[in-house]
Amino acid sequence: MVKAxxxxxxxxxxxxxxxxxxxxxxxxxxxxxxxIGLLADNGIATADKVVFDGxxxxxxxxxxxxxxxxxxxxxxxxxxxxxQDPMTFLNPILKIGKQLTEPIKNHMHVSxxxxxxxxxxxxxxxxxxxxxxxxxxxxxxFSGGMRQRIVIAIALANAPxxxxxxxxxxxLDVTIQAQVLxxxxxxxxxxxxxxxxxxxxxxxxxxxxxxxxxxxxGKIVExxxxxxxxxxxxxxxxxxxxxxxxxxxxxxxxxxxxIAGSPPDLLNPPxxxxxxxxxxxxxxxxxxxxxxxxxxxxxxxxxxxxxxSKAVTK
Amino acid sequence: xxxxxxxxxxxxxxxxDVTKGLFAQKQIVKAVDxxxxxxxxxxxxxxxxxxGCGKTTLGRTIVKLYEPAGGSIEFEGxxxxxxxxxxxxxxxxxxxxxxQDPYASLNPRMTVGEIxxxxxxxxxxxxxxxxxxxxxxxxxxxxxxxPDHIRRYPAxxxxxQRQRIGIARALAVNPKFIVxxxxxxxxxxxxxxxxxxxLESIQKExxxxxxxxxxxxxxxxxxxxxxxxxxxxxxxxMGDSNxxxxxxLHPYTTALLSxxxxxxxxxxxxxxxxxxxxxxxxxxNPPAGxxxxxxxxxxxxRCHKETPKxxxxxxxxxxxxxxxx
Ligand SMILES: Nc1ncnc2c1ncn2[C@@H]1O[C@H](COP(=O)(O)OP(=O)(O)OP(=O)(O)O)[C@@H](O)[C@H]1O
Ligand SMILES: Nc1ncnc2c1ncn2[C@@H]1O[C@H](COP(=O)(O)OP(=O)(O)OP(=O)(O)O)[C@@H](O)[C@H]1O
Ligand code: SF4
Ligand SMILES: [Mg+2]
Ligand SMILES: [Mg+2]
Numbered sequence: 001m002v003k004a005x006x007x008x009x010x011x012x013x014x015x016x017x018x019x020x021x022x023x024x025x026x027x028x029x030x031x032x033x034x035x036i037g038l039l040a041d042n043g044i045a046t047a048d049k050v051v052f053d054g055x056x057x058x059x060x061x062x063x064x065x066x067x068x069x070x071x072x073x074x075x076x077x078x079x080x081x082x083x084q085d086p087m088t089f090l091n092p093i094l095k096i097g098k099q100l101t102e103p104i105k106n107h108m109h110v111s112x113x114x115x116x117x118x119x120x121x122x123x124x125x126x127x128x129x130x131x132x133x134x135x136x137x138x139x140x141x142f143s144g145g146m147r148q149r150i151v152i153a154i155a156l157a158n159a160p161x162x163x164x165x166x167x168x169x170x171x172l173d174v175t176i177q178a179q180v181l182x183x184x185x186x187x188x189x190x191x192x193x194x195x196x197x198x199x200x201x202x203x204x205x206x207x208x209x210x211x212x213x214x215x216x217x218g219k220i221v222e223x224x225x226x227x228x229x230x231x232x233x234x235x236x237x238x239x240x241x242x243x244x245x246x247x248x249x250x251x252x253x254x255x256x257x258x259i260a261g262s263p264p265d266l267l268n269p270p271x272x273x274x275x276x277x278x279x280x281x282x283x284x285x286x287x288x289x290x291x292x293x294x295x296x297x298x299x300x301x302x303x304x305x306x307x308x309s310k311a312v313t314k
Numbered sequence: 315x316x317x318x319x320x321x322x323x324x325x326x327x328x329x330x331d332v333t334k335g336l337f338a339q340k341q342i343v344k345a346v347d348x349x350x351x352x353x354x355x356x357x358x359x360x361x362x363x364x365x366g367c368g369k370t371t372l373g374r375t376i377v378k379l380y381e382p383a384g385g386s387i388e389f390e391g392x393x394x395x396x397x398x399x400x401x402x403x404x405x406x407x408x409x410x411x412x413x414q415d416p417y418a419s420l421n422p423r424m425t426v427g428e429i430x431x432x433x434x435x436x437x438x439x440x441x442x443x444x445x446x447x448x449x450x451x452x453x454x455x456x457x458x459x460x461p462d463h464i465r466r467y468p469a470x471x472x473x474x475q476r477q478r479i480g481i482a483r484a485l486a487v488n489p490k491f492i493v494x495x496x497x498x499x500x501x502x503x504x505x506x507x508x509x510x511x512x513l514e515s516i517q518k519e520x521x522x523x524x525x526x527x528x529x530x531x532x533x534x535x536x537x538x539x540x541x542x543x544x545x546x547x548x549x550x551x552m553g554d555s556n557x558x559x560x561x562x563l564h565p566y567t568t569a570l571l572s573x574x575x576x577x578x579x580x581x582x583x584x585x586x587x588x589x590x591x592x593x594x595x596x597x598x599n600p601p602a603g604x605x606x607x608x609x610x611x612x613x614x615x616r617c618h619k620e621t622p623k624x625x626x627x628x629x630x631x632x633x634x635x636x637x638x639x
Contacts, residue, residue, distance in 0.1 A: 241504055
């Protein structure tokens with residue numbers, strides 16, 4: 001059994017963007033899929049509590065059928081998801097137009113022709129060229145980036161309370177990425193949506209997010225405001241991450257400094273700190289016991305034994 | 315002495331017929347239109363540009379997944395359109411591709427071991443299965459996966475882990491040239507740095523050349539010797555990567571550079587981006603004149619009428635009226 005996510009807690013407020021950054025395979029997607037009830041058939045989520053907009057949506061609290069029905073409704077109406085891979089969302093054998101107008105008709109109760117007009121406007125808003133022509137095409141006729149913008153257009157149709165974006169701009173080039181980030185930022189300020197942005201791109205998160213959670217090996221190892229995480233990083237993993245970003249202003253002959261090693265196998269998660277095998281500052285205790293959380297401010301917390309009073313005073 | 319390029323692309327055109335219905339007017343997407351460039355042995359040529367500008371199509375045409383509509387591609391001095399029999403088979407081995415989409419490019423019913431081993435079997439390059447098995451384990455280690463991942467299926471891996479399986483598969487037959495289509499965009503930064511360092515060290519060791527397609531300009535600048543900037547099927551600027559980054563000539567390159575997200579919240583949240591107004595053109599119906607003219611902040615009347623030709627400016631090649639004398 002893969003323990004993809006273990007003991008993770010966080011909150012997001014209306015009109016706020018929380019960034020979730022972390023190693024590939026650290027459990028960012030699985031965290032979100034547990035919350036929104038979209039785990040694969042072989043997945044089990046348990047949680048003490050998941051509350052969305054005042055409603056208890058903790059998995060395992062009610063029977064499977066009731067839970068899935070409720071989550072289906074929430075996902076259709078007040079939550080929007082933008083996935084890493086647009087084709088998990090788009091139907092390959094349906095025209096783009098149909099995939100856009102169906103949700104618009106369902107949620108806004110407008111006529112077919114009104115829905116089509118709105119769909120065209122949305123396509124224009126996310127920067128699809130010649131929407132009138134494109135609306136009758138199939139997903140395979142779109143480039144990767146254009147498919148992703150269709151998924152975002154579908155999400156935008158509903159002014160949702162919560163937007164969960166899983167690497168939404170990974171396949172996009174920077175001018176379109178900037179545009180998409182501005183679209184998501186607009187959802188935040190205009191519709192007061194809460195945003196959870198999963199990304200491995202520190203630049204994207206720095207631009208969009210008010211608070212940032214750093215995940216590693218299925219755990220949140222550090223969480224804080226954007227400035228706390230970037231300028232006062234406490235966790236050795238966060239610090240390493242910040243050190244291996246290519247800075248375009250640097251001279252390139254300087255090799256990158258990747259964090260050596262690979263993430264832990266979550267089939268057998270380490271007993272102590274998940275980062276222990278790659279950490280250059282690890283101590284004996286790190287192997288045996290999960291680090292306690294140290295609080296630096298109302299917003300800034302970090303789980304690392306180096307911050308324990310005994311290690312600090314040493 | 316100047317070396318011969320390993321890859322020589324001249325006036326390459328790849329078009330798609332997207333006509334709908336029997337009596338409809340013919341509609342053609344000019345996905346790659348009149349593109350020329352060279353890649354030298356041991357060199358990395360970085361390709362950047364907007365989503366839909368034709369980067370993947372260009373890469374796929376080079377590995378012979380698409381038939382060009384015009385122009386020529388020479389690999390090691392031979393026109394790849396004319397390759398037959400043994401030559402074609404050895405081309406298929408020497409030229410590998412790492413795909414953009416780590417989800418669609420791996421067969422879900424094969425184990426990781428089988429996926430990496432398959433090209434070795436097709437090209438019959440190891441003496442026996444034990445040797446192949448050993449090489450698979452070695453390759454998995456090179457790309458940062460664990461030997462016991464060999465018996466797992468792609469669905470059990472995260473996006474980033476799947477991309478590394480794709481890299482191991484491409485390396486399995488010791489190619490001379492790899493078209494890397496967005497190989498690191500799905501990876502997190504510590505692994506991106508590892509993969510980039512990995513690609514660089516493999517290049518040094520085995521003397522490989524890369525066509526490196528990415529939208530992350532910071533990383534493209536880091537890994538590439540030369541950079542080509544594509545827009546709407548055209549190569550609009552091309553030159554040494556430092557020159558292109560530090561003094562972009564084409565207005566599109568300038569806009570692209572201004573949109574790079576900087577990993578520093580104070581800078582990122584305050585940085586002004588050159589907003590590209592105007593209509594984003596469609597490759598089905600490209601604008602008259604310069605392909606960038608509908609969005610270019612510096613466009614003059616001439617730009618809407620005449621198509622700029624590639625001009626040499628120092629070491630750079632740029633297709634923009636501003637540099638015509
Ligand atoms: N269906 C599945 N069955 C078994 N294990 C899985 C499944 N899906 C994911 N995992 C495992 O769960 C862990 C977390 O995966 P997850 O997809 O959440 O990572 P991630 O942080 O989103 O990574 P990435 O940035 O690469 O998308 C990984 O170790 C992965 O191998
Ligand atoms: N098989 C196809 N049939 C019809 N049109 C296609 C096909 N493949 C690509 N196109 C079109 O060709 C153009 C170039 O697409 P391509 O996938 O090469 O872009 P790209 O630069 O790789 O974009 P991205 O960065 O989004 O991956 C697009 O307009 C696309 O819609
Ligand atoms: S707890 Fe120990 S191993 Fe983990 S990051 Fe802190 S010092 Fe390193
Ligand atoms: Mg993920
Ligand atoms: Mg592409």
